[in-house]
Amino acid sequence: xxxxxxxxxxxxxxxxxxxxxxxxxxxxxxxxxxxxxxxxxxxxxxxxxxxxxxxxxxxxxxxxxxxxxxxxxxxxxxxxxxxxxxxxxxxxxxxxxxxxxxxxxxxxxxxxxxxxxxxxxxxxxxxxxxxxxxxxxxxxxxxxxxxxxxxxxxxxxxxxxxxxxxxxxxxxxxxxxxxxxxxxxxxxxxxxxxxxxxxxxxxxxxxxxxxxxxxxxxxxxxxxxxxxxxxxxxxxxxxxxxxxxxxxxxxxxxxxxxxxxxxxxxxxxxxxxxxxxxxxxxxxxxxxxxxxxxxxxxxxxxxxxxxxxxxxxxxxxxxxxxxxxxxxxxxxxxxxxxxxxxxxxxxxxxxxxxxxxxxxxxxxxxxxxxxxxxxxxxxxxxxxxxxxxxxxxxxxxxxxxxxxxxxxxxxxxxxxxxxxxxxxxxxxxxxxxxxxxxxxxxxxxxxxxxxxxxxxxxxxxxxxxxxxxxxxxxxxxxxxxxxxxxxxxxxx
Numbered sequence: 001x002x003x004x005x006x007x008x009x010x011x012x013x014x015x016x017x018x019x020x021x022x023x024x025x026x027x028x029x030x031x032x033x034x035x036x037x038x039x040x041x042x043x044x045x046x047x048x049x050x051x052x053x054x055x056x057x058x059x060x061x062x063x064x065x066x067x068x069x070x071x072x073x074x075x076x077x078x079x080x081x082x083x084x085x086x087x088x089x090x091x092x093x094x095x096x097x098x099x100x101x102x103x104x105x106x107x108x109x110x111x112x113x114x115x116x117x118x119x120x121x122x123x124x125x126x127x128x129x130x131x132x133x134x135x136x137x138x139x140x141x142x143x144x145x146x147x148x149x150x151x152x153x154x155x156x157x158x159x160x161x162x163x164x165x166x167x168x169x170x171x172x173x174x175x176x177x178x179x180x181x182x183x184x185x186x187x188x189x190x191x192x193x194x195x196x197x198x199x200x201x202x203x204x205x206x207x208x209x210x211x212x213x214x215x216x217x218x219x220x221x222x223x224x225x226x227x228x229x230x231x232x233x234x235x236x237x238x239x240x241x242x243x244x245x246x247x248x249x250x251x252x253x254x255x256x257x258x259x260x261x262x263x264x265x266x267x268x269x270x271x272x273x274x275x276x277x278x279x280x281x282x283x284x285x286x287x288x289x290x291x292x293x294x295x296x297x298x299x300x301x302x303x304x305x306x307x308x309x310x311x312x313x314x315x316x317x318x319x320x321x322x323x324x325x326x327x328x329x330x331x332x333x334x335x336x337x338x339x340x341x342x343x344x345x346x347x348x349x350x351x352x353x354x355x356x357x358x359x360x361x362x363x364x365x366x367x368x369x370x371x372x373x374x375x376x377x378x379x380x381x382x383x384x385x386x387x388x389x390x391x392x393x394x395x396x397x398x399x400x401x402x403x404x405x406x407x408x409x410x411x412x413x414x415x416x417x418x419x420x421x422x423x424x425x426x427x428x429x430x431x432x433x434x435x436x437x438x439x440x441x442x443x444x445x446x447x448x449x450x451x452x453x454x455x456x457x458x459x460x461x462x463x464x465x466x467x468x469x470x471x472x473x474x475x476x477x478x479x480x481x482x483x484x485x486x487x488x489x490x491x492x
Contacts (some may be wrong), residue, residue: 015375029113041356042329043288044234045275046348048097049268050090050149050174050243051313052324053298055305056265060324062305064258065265069273070326073292077328078337078377082431084344084388085296088320090174090312090390091117093295093345094238098132098152099165100349100360100368104463106130107480108152116314116393118153120177121488126163127481128336131361133349134164137234140356145228146170147220148238155483161200163237169199169220171208172489175240175247179207196489203491210247213240214264218271222278229282232356237275238295239268244302253379254306261303262408279396279437284328289355293345294323294456310437316390316397316407317437327375334377341383342400347371387455394466403432406442406452410467447462 054060058067058076081441086096092103092110103109110116112124126132134144139425148170153159159166167468178195179186194206221237241247242264249267256262272292279285297320298304300312311317325343328334345367350360360366373381390398407427428442428449435461442449464474 011424012332013038014042022204033423040287041140041232042332043144043232043284044352044356045288045290046234046276047126047147047272047290047292048094048098048236048238049292049294050239050241050298051296051302051304051390052242052265052268052294053300053304053306053312054309054319054322054324054473055307056242056298057140057269057324059326061307064305065256065262067266067269069269069276070292073276073326073328075336076330077290077326077335078333078339080325080327080339080341080343080376081289082340082342083293083323083325084321084342085294085323086321086344086346086391088296088311088315088392089116094150094152095366097295097345097348098126099130100346102202102346102367102389102463104298104339104391104477105365106392106478109286109391109466112238112482114393118151118173120154120173121486122153123155123483123486125155125158125481125483127160127479129156129481130163130478131364133352134160134234136164136349136353137356138164138362139164140353140358142356142359143228143231143233145233145239146236147224148217148236149174149240150238153481154487154489155481156201156481158481159201160236167200167224169197170217170238171195171197171213171240171275174243180210184247193488194489196491198489204488206491208243211241211249211253213247214267214271215249218274222274223451225275225278225282229284231275234352234356239271240303241265241268242299242302245297246302258303267306286419286442289327289329289333289352291348292324292326295478297321297323308435314392316392316410318405318431318435321390332376337377337489339377341381342385342388343371343383344368344385344388349392351375352404356429364478387452387459389456389459389463391463394464395471396456396459396463396465398468399432399459400453401452401455403430404430404445404448404452405431405437406449407437408453408456411469428452432476 058071085093087093088204095108097118111122144165146168151173154172196203197205197208244262246260251413252263298306307320311319311321350370369384387401409426427440429437460472465472
């Protein structure tokens with residue numbers, strides 16, 4: 001020990017010295033994730049389902065669907081009951097996972113025509129100037145791949161291989177944006193090209209047999225894992241199913257208790273099982289983080305369940321944006337635990353970046369927060385989010401702070417040419433005691449309403465609000481990618 005230090009210690013009272021030594025020892029036994037050596041850095045797999053409901057898998061209460069592999073994942077990992085995505089529909093939600101930002105921040109809350117999501121041949125897409133989670137991983141020496149549905153722009157400039165992924169295999173948008181619609185019927189009057197299947201930047205097949213698409217993705221994943229088992233890797237696995245029209249292979253079709261929807265969900269569970277089986281065979285299970293979630297709330301019209309939440313895909317009710325989330329990392333994430341703190345898909349970018357030895361971009365606003373204490377189950381960990389904002393098509397419709405959720409007053413117009421406009425007042429719910437958002441307690445809690453309205457005002461100043469009654473541009477938004485001349489993907 002340095003003599004000067006030793007001398008200083010001997011002059012300190014015994015109780016103080018003991019307290020100091022205990023503090024120093026505690027520091028020795030705390031191993032922050034950011035200090036992990038290169039060989040200890042985890043691999044990452046993110047499995048991202050399409051339209052899966054909160055109550056569609058066993059760990060979140062499903063009694064209709066058999067999901068033994070996801071049940072086992074929850075037993076061996078950690079379940080988040082209050083996990084959110086940033087939109088009730090596909091493209092906006094996916095932009096947040098990639099960038100760690102609200103869709104409004106990066107200009108992907110709608111397409112250039114004001115529609116909910118991106119469609120074939122749109123001019124808008126994820127701006128290549130954004131630093132995606134894949135690009136951050138590449139900077140840390142990780143191999144990267146995207147296998148599955150992209151839906152962040154089908155123009156060459158916006159494809160996964162231009163956004164940090166070494167390779168890509170999958171469809172560039174939803175499976176009903178080809179020759180078939182959501183009911184599985186052939187449609188020729190929408191102007192869409194045949195549904196393209198891409199390998200990297202080339203269309204290798206059109207209108208692939210969707211009965212086999214989950215199997216094909218899974219085989220690609222297993223093949224890729226075997227090829228990169230000796231590297232650090234980040235694998236993004238966005239499933240096409242159970243988005244409509246639902247398809248399953250003959251091993252699952254007609255086998256569930258919930259029709260085509262249940263068949264597709266049960267095949268996804270099989271796919272998850274194949275991933276874990278492969279990780280164990282390759283002896284990399286212990287150093288791989290696997291996260292499982294959905295891009296938005298369940299599409300109840302097709303068979304999903306969001307019980308006990310109200311609302312569904314496309315809404316800012318809890319059933320539209322609160323999704324099932326599981327995460328597993330053997331030996332590091334405590335087994336069989338549950339987290340009820342608010343966390344979001346935006347948080348994966350800064351959290352995973354830190355675990356990989358890097359960081360989120362510092363030259364721009366990132367809305368996600370480092371939630372490693374929540375992911376790793378640290379005692380007493382609390383959400384870092386003062387508020388979570390529910391946007392729909394650029395309109396701020398609700399926000400959550402703590403257990404309180406406020407649906408903001410707005411004008412709601414009914415459907416049809418002669419539909420009437422209804423004035424909806426501020427509605428306040430305590431999600432801890434009223435998860436179904438049934439009892440408006442705004443009148444009984446005016447101070448809570450006032451505080452949340454103040455947070456909403458901050459969001460409008462920062463991100464903007466496209467609602468006519470609150471039209472605000474927002475001071476800190478960035479532009480989406482845009483091409484002057486869009487083309488539709490076709491096979492050569």
